[in-house]
Amino acid sequence: MNPLETRGTSRILLWVLLAAAIVLYGFPFVYLLLTSFKTPLDAIAVPPTVLPETWTIDNYVAALSREGVPAALVNSVVTAVTSTLLSLVLAVPAAYAITRFRTPSGRVFIVAALVTRMVPTIAVGAPLIAVMRTLGLTDTSFGLALAHTTISLPLSIWLMASFFEAVPDELSEAAEVDGCSRLQAMWRVVLPVVSGGLAVTAIFAFLASWNEFLFALLLTSVRAQTTPVVIANFQSQFGLDWGGMTALAAVYSVPVILLTLFLQRHIVAGLTLGAVKG
Amino acid sequence: MKLRTQQPTRRGRRLLVAAATVTVAALALSGCGVGASGEAASESDELTVVVEGGGKAELQPIADLYQEKTGTKVTLVELPYAGLYDRISSELQAGKPSFDIAALDAIWLPAFAPALAPLDDLFTADVQDDLFGGLVSESQVDGTFVGMPVWTNSEILFYRTDLFEDPKNMADFEAKYGYPLAAPTTWEEYRDVAEFFTRDTDGDGTVDLYGTDVKGAVETEWLATVSQAGAEAMVLDAATGDVTVDSPEHQKALDFYVSLLPYAPSGAAQLDWAGAQNLFYQGKLAMMRFWGHAYRQTPDDSPVKDSIGVAPMIAGPGGVAGVPGAWYLSVPASGEHQDAAKDFVAFAYEHNDLAADTSLGLVARKSAFESKAGEPGFENYPALVSTLEAAQSLPRPATPQWQEIVDSVLIPMMQKAVEPGADTAQLLTDAKSQIEAIVE
Known part of the structure; x- marks a missing residue:
């Protein structure tokens, strides 16, 4: 087989694998989307059908007009944006300091940050409720965003640290020689270089908050309840409203899909940052 | 050589201003939440x-x-x-x-x-x-x-009146079993009716109507059957701590429960409440034992919407029983x-x-x-x-470990029991030792 044929076969194999991966990952979401357009009986058909027998938007109308749903959607956006900003504001200087100064305490800190990811969320449920109550932050989006930041911050620090590692020290040193302070060097020189990494970190932090369920369940009641909790309410002990649940889940997926598409270029750039270090 | 530091461009500045605005707005909004007030009523009104x-x-x-x-x-x-x-x-x-x-x-x-x-x-x-x-x-x-x-x-009996009131079905049933077709009241009648309605209705060689369902992914229906069998202490006696799950009544109840498998759709091990409800609403079951609230939940487009009859839960040797x-x-x-x-x-x-x-x-x-x-x-x-x-409609045992017993012992046991060839006596014996380990 000549090299051209080998390359052609590899390309076909690659496309087959790619198609399989897309089907594997995409089918559940497509099925969710299609179910959201089914009638109640169609949604529970035995055996299940892929395409709706009769297309309807009744599930969307019912789900979006359900009490608490519009407020929950707004709460989700506010909480996720706040948590993402908090994560970035805290993670960027922490990661920068760790990678630039390389002190033993910095190394301990970054490992300790990772260890916090290993504690099951439910284990900190009761203490967190007590802390938030003491601070007067229960059932507030800010309180929930703070809780979500405890989840996303360690990951954000690690991600940003790996992106900063890819930037040569000489760059910030040169900026300091030219009169920048350390913070100015970070802000004016290093951060623009790792903007792709920032986008990746932001989207991970946003998704961590956007999809989080347990803290939202424990820390909110009415005012700050987010959409994952409201979606779960479609399943009660007395029945499961597949149509309503899938319709709201589909609506809730739209912002993250748009965000990912919008930041796609940065994400790809961020993920490959460091691959050509040197 | 002088390194030129990268100055924020006009676009970059606009982005920074936008980000700052979003930050301020998010922090301001996140101070509360947009839903109705409902947290920790500070006043007694x-x-x-x-x-x-x-x-x-x-x-x-x-x-x-x-x-x-x-x-x-x-x-x-x-x-x-x-x-x-x-x-x-x-x-x-x-x-x-x-x-x-x-x-x-x-x-x-x-x-x-x-x-x-x-x-x-x-x-x-x-x-x-x-x-x-x-x-x-x-x-x-x-x-x-x-x-x-x-x-x-409580669970009650749901049945399809279009099938039960069909003259041909009524005549055929009486001819075969020797008594009139009606909503069953006993285990024996339930099994007869379930057997009678399990059939291929469209002649394609495949059974498409089943007499009943058998739920293997939930435990409460079997617990009702245990009370119907006459057990006074369901699974365990909460007062004394004695585990009774291997008693003759529990054995009888489990044997009756799995004896319905030939008249139920396959996949019993994974069938839960929602699944059984769906099968009935689709018109694939002639009967189901289900919680009473479902009577008001039939989808408008269900083929059985106007053909649902209800009756009290069936009786075993110990009488009628449901789990409250x-x-x-x-x-x-x-x-x-x-x-x-x-x-x-x-x-x-x-x-x-x-x-x-x-x-x-x-x-x-x-x-x-x-x-x-x-x-x-x-x-x-x-x-x-x-x-x-009904005197036998007994509550579940008042023990703080009940949820753990259900999740880690009873449901796995039910799932094994509805598999072909299951040794129900052995399963109950194993369940007893597992429950004893939890409550001790």
Whole structure:
């Protein structure tokens, strides 16, 4: 087989694998989307059908007009944006300091940050409720965003640290020689270089908050309840409203899909940052 | 060589300004939340009740009337069933909960009892007389009343009237079994009817109508069968701690349960409540044993929408029995507004009949059930009442480890029992040792 044929076969194999991966990952979401357009009986058909027998938007109308749903959607956006900003504001200087100064305490800190990811969320449920109550932050989006930041911050620090590692020290040193302070060097020189990494970190932090369920369940009641909790309410002990649940889940997926598409270029750039270090 | 530092461009500055604006707006908005106020009523003219998603509709008319009569606003905080236990548990552990009242599933009462306020003064003789016996005993933990029943449920028998009233079916059934076709009342009749209706209706060589379902992914239906078999202590005797799960009654119940497998769709090990309900609504089952509230939940486009009949739960050697599926209003002992909370609990009992006209239509008082006698849409009430009044309709054991026993022993055992060739005696013996390890 000549090299051209080998390359052609590899390309076909690659496309087959790619198609399989897309089907594997995409089918559940497509099925969710299609179910959201089914009638109640169609949604529970035995055996299940892929395409709706009769297309309807009744599930969307019912789900979006359900009490608490519009407020929950707004709460989700506010909480996720706040948590993402908090994560970035805290993670960027922490990661920068760790990678630039390389002190033993910095190394301990970054490992300790990772260890916090290993504690099951439910284990900190009761203490967190007590802390938030003491601070007067229960059932507030800010309180929930703070809780979500405890989840996303360690990951954000690690991600940003790996992106900063890819930037040569000489760059910030040169900026300091030219009169920048350390913070100015970070802000004016290093951060623009790792903007792709920032986008990746932001989207991970946003998704961590956007999809989080347990803290939202424990820390909110009415005012700050987010959409994952409201979606779960479609399943009660007395029945499961597949149509309503899938319709709201589909609506809730739209912002993250748009965000990912919008930041796609940065994400790809961020993920490959460091691959050509040197 | 001079390194040029990268200055923010005009576009970059605009982005920074936009980011700063979003930050300020997000922080300002996140200080509260946009939903209605409902957290931790700081004044006693506000009460907060945490309730499972499906139960909110049950309490809403009562809460509305309470506000109208007393001026006290009652906020119902709707939480998913799957997370309600964790939420309440975490809040009670943390102390000073954010809610004044909790609607609790019956099986949670023993676990939460130490953190709940006694409600003994609400359980007068009249109150107890108007409640089913199983609910009166279930609402007490160690002799103290800790929850007021707010609605109750039980499995009853659902059957398709279009099949049962078909003249050909009636004649064929009587010819084959020697007695008239009717809603079954005993295990034997149930098995006969299930066998009779399991058939290939369109002649394609495949069975497409089944007499019944067999649920292997839930335990409560088998527990009802255990009581029907005559067991006095279901799974374990909570008072003595003796595990009875391998008793002859439990064995008899499990053997009857799995004897229905030939007349049920395949996949019993994974079939739960929702799955069985779907099969019935699709018209694939002639009968199902199911919770009474489902009578009001048939989808409008179901082929059996206008052909559903209901009857009391079937009887085994020990008589008719269902498992009461009640929910209780309880007041946390560490709550800030205990008197006001108890006042609402008493009010909810007094106006229990308001819950009848909700989407689930479930009530707890006998008089509330009776108030709808003969009214269209409430045909399930007589079946519910006679099942709940049956002497063998016993509550589940009052043990704090019940949920663990269900999740780690009973459901896995049921899933194994409905597999072909299962050794039911061995499964019960194994279950006994597993449960003993949990409760000891």
